[in-house]
């Protein structure tokens with residue numbers, strides 16, 4: 001604070017010193033024509049040529065004539081002298097007004113920079129990064145996210161006793177990425193991790209590393225790791241790591257160079273720290289694809305833990321965690337609230353409970369009732385709608401039909417990989433997902449399996465068309481189409497699987513494939529799409545049951561998918 005006061009005083013002083021000179025307008029101005037008239041009437045006593053014009057002494061007063069300097073030629077000076085006036089030049093550099101016009105902006109720029117430095121650097125350096133010693137959070141505070149918690153057990157073991165790992169020569173994790181949408185509990189999980197392991201915790205954000213002055217961001221990275229080594233064992237959590245870790249573009253501007261220097265420093269620090277030091281870095285992001293590949297190499301952020309939006313069961317568990325400190329009316333069912341909150345993140349659900357408690361308190365009620373919870377839910381949905389995160393019922397049904405189509409084809413085609421799970425909870429860019437597990441690694445893939453994969457890929461769009469009609473199909477199939485086109489192209493051009501083209505390797509001429517190859521690709525895709533449509537039409541009941549199951553549970557596992565499909569088939573056979 002003392003520094004900022006001193007700098008402020010300096011600015012005032014500079015302004016006070018310079019302003020009078022800058023603003024002072026010592027003499028009146030006359031026009032050029034007036035001056036010429038005075039000159040021809042020989043009334044001019046002396047002329048001082050200075051920057052921007054002439055200071056002229058007339059018999060009775062001093063005046064100034066504005067005149068571009070370029071006009072004052074030797075001839076012109078001759079003309080003035082001829083009229084009998086004295087001519088002189090102002091010594092350059094002593095023009096107060098001119099000097100002020102240079103100095104004032106410089107002083108202002110310096111002052112602004114100093115202010116920025118105060119704001120962005122001096123303040124944080126005294127308290128940044130903040131180190132928390134004994135974190136109270138535990139995994140119990142994190143509801144759901146069981147897979148993530150299981151994956152992190154190893155990290156806890158390492159933080160508790162790095163020696164046990166190094167003794168047997170195990171390679172120790174240094175960095176891991178938590179990938180998932182905002183509000184899903186990434187920070188919470190990192191904290192709970194530090195709490196479980198009983199280590200120090202430092203949380204910073206990628207945006208802490210965008211400082212306006214050269215070198216500051218890079219210095220902060222060093223400082224962060226220096227602190228971590230001092231406080232080891234320690235967990236560093238970098239939220240929004242994409243802010244420092246996005247792909248280097250190699251642009252030449254100062255900002256680009258500064259950005260690259262910061263990212264390089266992070267890479268150097270990650271490579272450099274001694275693995276026995278017991279420091280682990282956790283980065284959080286919603287988008288791995290924008291990160292610089294160098295960050296993801298072994299020894300850096302080489303593990304990823306996915307943290308997704310919670311499904312119905314997860315949401316109920318999260319509601320229960322947050323309701324621990326709230327008095328609920330007997331018999332309120334958080335399960336039904338969970339059902340009515342698709343698309344909510346953990347943060348939204350925490351918010352919901354809190355809003356409900358506020359509604360209750362405002363009414364002076366003793367307990368939180370179902371009505372309070374529903375009012376809170378509606379309020380939050382409105383907020384989410386403004387952020388356009390809420391999927392409408394119509395869209396949910398579309399996604400459910402699309403995913404049911406994939407799941408149905410996958411479970412009806414023996415050559416396809418088994419369905420592991422199907423979900424209508426958004427994952428990354430996708431609004432839904434059908435996950436399939438290969439039974440064993442395949443090195444030689446038979447054409448039969450490739451075709452099954454293609455029919456499964458087409459199954460999403462085919463279901464949309466069969467259920468809603470050709471005019472209602474959506475953009476949701478873009479990645480399916482890209483995937484299918486890629487496979488078919490390779491079938492035809494690399495793997496000799498098209499009878500029409502035969503066993504030749506086709507190379508591109510420029511951007512285009514030969515016409516008959518393009519036609520063959522199209523024919524195969526069309527065939528597969530027709531096969532998918534037939535499969536769906538023939539099993540329409542199973543598709544509808546799958547759709548309803550997805551709408552109700554949001555995620556269904558492979559066994560459930562197969563149970564539904566086989567039940568409908570048995571009914572058909574009977």
Ligand code: ADP
Nearest residue numbers: 142143182183184185186187188318346347350
């Ligand atoms: P992120 O870092 O992924 O943006 P946060 O960890 O900051 O999300 O989550 C914000 C808040 O949401 C947490 O403080 C917590 O109250 C709540 N929350 C999120 N996920 C969960 C969860 N799985 N269990 C309990 N609370 C959660």
Ligand code: ZN
Nearest residue numbers: 460476477480
């Ligand atoms: Zn799809």
